[in-house]
Amino acid sequence: MRSSWADSVANAEESAPATVTATATAPAANHQSGRPTLSAYVPPHLRGRSGGPPSENQAVPAAAPAPAEVRSAAVQPSGYAAVVGGSSRPSRWSGPAGGGGSSAIVGPRQGGGGGDSGRGGGAGWNSRPGWDRRDREPNPFANTETADVDFESQENAGINFDAYEDIPVETSGHDVPPPVNTFAEIDLGDALNENIRRCKYVKPTPVQRHAIPIAIAGRDLMACAQTGSGKTAAFCFPIISGILKSRPPQRQRGSRTACPLALILSPTRELSMQIHEEAKKFSYQTGVRVVVAYGGAPIHQQLRELERGVEILVATPGRLMDLLERARVSLQMIKYLALDEADRMLDMGFEPQIRKIVDQMDMPPRGVRQTMLFSATFPKEIQRLASDFLADYIFLAVGRVGSSTDLIAQRVEFVLEGDKRSYLMDLLHAQKSNGAHGKVLHAASFVPFIYFLVSFCGVSFTTVGP
Numbered sequence: 427m428r429s430s431w432a433d434s435v436a437n438a439e440e441s442a443p444a445t446v447t448a449t450a451t452a453p454a455a456n457h458q459s460g461r462p463t464l465s466a467y468v469p470p471h472l473r474g475r476s477g478g479p480p481s482e483n484q485a486v487p488a489a490a491p492a493p494a495e496v497r498s499a500a501v502q503p504s505g506y507a508a509v510v511g512g513s514s515r516p517s518r519w520s521g522p523a524g525g526g527g528s529s530a531i532v533g534p535r536q537g538g539g540g541g542d543s544g545r546g547g548g549a550g551w552n553s554r555p556g557w558d559r560r561d562r563e564p565n566p567f568a569n570t571e572t573a574d575v576d577f578e579s580q581e582n583a584g585i586n587f588d589a590y591e592d593i594p595v596e597t598s599g600h601d602v603p604p605p606v607n608t609f610a611e612i613d614l615g616d617a618l619n620e621n622i623r624r625c626k627y628v629k630p631t632p633v634q635r636h637a638i639p640i641a642i643a644g645r646d647l648m649a650c651a652q653t654g655s656g657k658t659a660a661f662c663f664p665i666i667s668g669i670l671k672s673r674p675p676q677r678q679r680g681s682r683t684a685c686p687l688a689l690i691l692s693p694t695r696e697l698s699m700q701i702h703e704e705a706k707k708f709s710y711q712t713g714v715r716v717v718v719a720y721g722g723a724p725i726h727q728q729l730r731e732l733e734r735g736v737e738i739l740v741a742t743p744g745r746l747m748d749l750l751e752r753a754r755v756s757l758q759m760i761k762y763l764a765l766d767e768a769d770r771m772l773d774m775g776f777e778p779q780i781r782k783i784v785d786q787m788d789m790p791p792r793g794v795r796q797t798m799l800f801s802a803t804f805p806k807e808i809q810r811l812a813s814d815f816l817a818d819y820i821f822l823a824v825g826r827v828g829s830s831t832d833l834i835a836q837r838v839e840f841v842l843e844g845d846k847r848s849y850l851m852d853l854l855h856a857q858k859s860n861g862a863h864g865k866v867l868h869a870a871s872f873v874p875f876i877y878f879l880v881s882f883c884g885v886s887f888t889t890v891g892p
């Protein structure tokens with residue numbers, strides 16, 4: 427399970443250590459290349475078990491600017507601020523996702539998990555004529571779902587909603603659809619509602635409360651929200667629901683050119699795999715097939731997956747360009763385009779590919795397709811992208827500039843000079859035994875000293891601020 431933004435607040439409050447200004451943050455920034463490393467081979471009998479892709483440390487993006495600041499055209503740096511978090515759960519950037527990453531490369535058939543759970547499928551395409559039942563879908567909830575589970579009494583612990591109380595949300599644009607307080611208020615369809623229940627999402631996060639009604643209304647969206655705020659569901663739910671509500675297209679099995687209805691672009695292999703894992707849960711037993719394609723993995727397996735049909739394609743820009751140039755993917759049927767972590771994609775130098783994919787291939791133009799752009803920050807380049815890719819869009823900002831500092835719990839404790847070393851050693855060992863690997867301690871006055879200590883303890887460490 428990934429740690430989330432609000433989760434970090436709660437955990438920080440509970441577990442901020444004493445003596446130093448201590449912050450357990452996401453791991454240090456890792457500037458990934460667009461060509462991640464090859465995934466480890468997983469023998470067939472182990473596929474589908476939990477243990478996702480190899481982790482790569484990654485810092486958490488900074489908070490988004492408020493619209494007012496955006497309008498003043500202030501260029502926000504797209505650096506990644508540290509966010510405190512005492513949780514031992516790995517973040518999207520720091521550890522494996524549930525559900526087995528390597529199966530993401532080869533798709534559902536290898537996902538394991540025991541196939542159909544036997545639970546209802548709602549009104550998905552599974553129940554419609556034309557859905558090929560040979561295409562049996564592994565149960566993405568297999569690791570969490572048991573026959574005896576009382577879903578109603580369970581809640582996804584991924585997000586602590588109490589921490590959301592004071593988070594400012596701003597929208598701008600005309601005719602902004604009102605936010606919702608529950609998923610039930612939105613007409614997402616039975617099949618998707620069933621999967622939301624299986625995910626144990628009891629209520630929407632702030633970005634979901636606002637973004638889902640906007641997207642369901644068919645509006646383009648520019649959303650600034652922090653990592654871990656529930657963005658994946660915010661763009662996946664409207665896409666899946668929209669696909670289900672429209673007439674099911676004739677899926678051409680075995681066609682050399684795949685024609686997805688939705689494209690989700692993300693900067694890295696890890697993010698793509700995690701979106702894929704989440705999207706498979708949301709679309710389980712709906713007949714909506716999600717395929718992922720990213721660089722650094724054999725293209726042939728991905729081609730085979732595409733040939734089996736795809737409604738939602740999750741892809742990194744480089745691999746997608748490759749597939750487009752080989753004419754193995756066509757974007758002519760795209761109705762939904764979502765760009766996740768757009769600022770990271772630009773930081774990683776993907777702007778030319780993104781512009782080519784969106785503007786120079788066969789994708790329907792803005793206004794015809796529906797476009798959702800998600801970014802943690804809103805610098806000039808993102809503003810330009812938004813004005814080029816979006817039509818009559820609504821701007822949504824969840825959180826505000828500098829809000830990441832609100833997530834850092836600070837506690838000062840006076841310790842005798844002679845006790846500092848042992849106190850810090852205790853602190854570091856406590857963190858390590860709690861499984862808080864990859865977390866960061868900050869203590870301006872102790873930095874060189876901590877450096878020395880962590881080299882003993884093997885706890886990863888970075889400094890925050892000057």
Ligand SMILES: Nc1ncnc2c1ncn2[C@@H]1O[C@H](COP(=O)(O)OP(=O)(O)OP(=O)(O)O)[C@@H](O)[C@H]1O
Nearest residue numbers: 428518582584627629630631653654655656657658
């Ligand atoms: N409404 C919800 N209720 C409970 N948990 C949720 C809800 N929405 C999302 N989550 C959980 O919160 C965690 C973070 O969500 P998600 O990964 O979608 O955030 P994100 O903003 O996309 O993060 P990132 O920036 O890393 O892409 C996940 O474990 C997810 O399952």
